[in-house]
Amino acid sequence: MHWLINSTIGRKFVMSISGLFLILFLLFHMSMNLVLVFSLDAYDQVTQFLGANWYAVVASLILAAGFIVHILYASILTLQNQKARGKDKYAVKNTKDASWSSKNMYVLGFVVLSFLVLHMIQFWYEMQFKELFGMEGAINRGSELIVPLFKQPLYVIVYLIAFVALWLHLTHGFWSALHTVGWNNTIWMKRLKNISYVVATIIVAGFTVIPIYVYFFVPSPF
Amino acid sequence: MDIDINIKVKVWRQKGPKEKGRFETYGLKNISQGSSFLEMMDILNEQLINEGKEPVVFDHDCREGICGICSLYIDGYPHGPDEDITTCQLHMRKFNEGDTITVEPWRSAGFPIIKDLMVDRTSFDKIIQAGGYVSVNTGGAPDANSIPIPRHDAEAAMDSAACIGCGACVAACKNGSAMLFVAAKVTQLALLPQGRAEAKKRAKSMVAKMDELGFGNCTNTGACEVECPKNIAITDIARLNYEFLNAKIRD
Numbered sequence: 317m318h319w320l321i322n323s324t325i326g327r328k329f330v331m332s333i334s335g336l337f338l339i340l341f342l343l344f345h346m347s348m349n350l351v352l353v354f355s356l357d358a359y360d361q362v363t364q365f366l367g368a369n370w371y372a373v374v375a376s377l378i379l380a381a382g383f384i385v386h387i388l389y390a391s392i393l394t395l396q397n398q399k400a401r402g403k404d405k406y407a408v409k410n411t412k413d414a415s416w417s418s419k420n421m422y423v424l425g426f427v428v429l430s431f432l433v434l435h436m437i438q439f440w441y442e443m444q445f446k447e448l449f450g451m452e453g454a455i456n457r458g459s460e461l462i463v464p465l466f467k468q469p470l471y472v473i474v475y476l477i478a479f480v481a482l483w484l485h486l487t488h489g490f491w492s493a494l495h496t497v498g499w500n501n502t503i504w505m506k507r508l509k510n511i512s513y514v515v516a517t518i519i520v521a522g523f524t525v526i527p528i529y530v531y532f533f534v535p536s537p538f
Numbered sequence: 539m540d541i542d543i544n545i546k547v548k549v550w551r552q553k554g555p556k557e558k559g560r561f562e563t564y565g566l567k568n569i570s571q572g573s574s575f576l577e578m579m580d581i582l583n584e585q586l587i588n589e590g591k592e593p594v595v596f597d598h599d600c601r602e603g604i605c606g607i608c609s610l611y612i613d614g615y616p617h618g619p620d621e622d623i624t625t626c627q628l629h630m631r632k633f634n635e636g637d638t639i640t641v642e643p644w645r646s647a648g649f650p651i652i653k654d655l656m657v658d659r660t661s662f663d664k665i666i667q668a669g670g671y672v673s674v675n676t677g678g679a680p681d682a683n684s685i686p687i688p689r690h691d692a693e694a695a696m697d698s699a700a701c702i703g704c705g706a707c708v709a710a711c712k713n714g715s716a717m718l719f720v721a722a723k724v725t726q727l728a729l730l731p732q733g734r735a736e737a738k739k740r741a742k743s744m745v746a747k748m749d750e751l752g753f754g755n756c757t758n759t760g761a762c763e764v765e766c767p768k769n770i771a772i773t774d775i776a777r778l779n780y781e782f783l784n785a786k787i788r789d
């Protein structure tokens with residue numbers, strides 16, 4: 317299995333599989349969130365069900381592994397690529413040949429990562445972490461956290477910015493991941509790129525609904 | 539209509555592989571737009587020689603777009619600001635009176651500079667030597683239809699075989715990746731029955747050589763296919779990925 321580290325296509329394969337796994341997670345997370353739009357109570361039931369049970373903990377660990385592998389490989393690939401490009405840069409930059417997002421996957425990933433840290437502090441720490449380690453004030457009704465948070469315009473905006481970065485990451489990432497595992501040809505190229513936009517838009521639209529819905533339509537708890 | 543133009547050429551000058559390079563700007567008068575870009579470079583060199591200066595070193599040979607030795611990164615584009623041609627096929631028509639044209643070498647760790655605009659592309663030869671061939675003596679040309687090959691495969695193989703190994707794909711790539719070149723070479727043989735026998739071994743050994751030589755990891759930006767003078771498509775890269783993964787997973 318050395319080739320998953322030693323070979324360029326092996327490394328790309330890991331990147332692709334971990335990326336596709338994260339996309340699956342996002343689809344699951346997004347559908348779960350959407351419950352909130354229909355009923356806060358139903359949403360709270362979902363979050364209570366997914367507290368610190370063994371299955372939720374195992375799933376969280378697998379998910380964390382997926383993120384770590386993806387980020388680790390992203391950093392290795394980016395460093396290797398900078399080295400392969402060499403020290404001398406072109407005096408005249410070319411901005412036309414490739415899309416901006418395809419050239420800035422690491423930057424976009426970094427924005428998503430920074431958001432992830434904030435998001436973990438705001439939710440995961442309060443909910444699963446505190447419960448897991450028997451700390452004071454663990455919250456298992458998600459709405460108690462979400463509603464006060466998204467009543468603050470600042471956090472609505474911060475979350476929206478992260479979603480834009482995620483959208484850009486996925487519009488290139490999705491088709492690229494399938495291309496990496498060899499599932500592409502002259503006929504499917506256009507289709508895959510279009511499907512990529514659809515997938516990215518579904519995921520990001522699903523997430524975007526939440527802060528906006530809470531901000532405008534949920535009665536203020538204050 | 540073609541006219542004569544006065545231009546400036548900003549050229550990368552570098553004495554040797556280890557030396558520090560810099561740009562020099564030269565003025566040229568009355569260059570016919572009907573001349574080719576390399577003829578313009580010849581005129582520049584003649585002017586430099588007459589002034590007692592060192593001429594600019596650049597690669598060129600066939601000057602008709604088939605040998606793949608010409609390079610040059612012109613105004614931000616490998617093979618210059620025109621579509622689907624090599625530098626030797628570029629015309630001065632693409633430029634206007636008063637332009638300053640910036641001419642740089644291919645820049646990539648896999649292609650170290652030898653002198654001025656000439657880079658060392660022997661890494662491509664090494665990749666070919668690692669497996670870019672069919673290792674049987676083919677003998678005389680066989681009867682045309684003795685091995686039936688679907689038309690679509692034959693066409694796709696021919697399209698990939700059009701790669702001239704110029705390295706524009708590497709020069710255009712932000713990752714300094716040679717995937718388009720290797721993909722074209724692997725595809726051209728993988729699609730034909732004669733090449734199929736060694737397809738797995740070939741994909742593995744050519745990719746291993748490419749890695750060893752320090753080329754980067756492809757992130758599917760697609761800049762290579764835009765700049766390729768022979769229109770090699772990145773779908774060849776998907777095929778290379780498939781061939782390689784297939785070979786590794788079956789090991």
Ligand code: HEM
Pocket residue numbers: 328331332333334335336338339342386387390391393394421422424425426428429485486488489490492493494496755756757758
């Ligand atoms: C929810 C989060 C994320 C999802 C769903 C995701 C998804 C993907 C997908 C599908 C790809 C394409 C893989 C391929 O081309 O084969 C990709 C590429 C990439 N991701 Fe992510 N990603 C996420 C987070 C991150 C983070 C946090 C980082 C880094 C800090 C990151 C950095 C990268 C980089 C640099 C690439 C390009 C690498 C390459 O194409 O070889 N991603 N991502």
Ligand code: SF4
Pocket residue numbers: 700701702703704705706707708718719722765766767768769770
């Ligand atoms: S794939 Fe195109 S750009 Fe790359 S070496 Fe071959 S002909 Fe040149």
Ligand code: FES
Pocket residue numbers: 597598599600601602603604605606607608624625626627
């Ligand atoms: S000199 Fe032969 S392809 Fe340009």
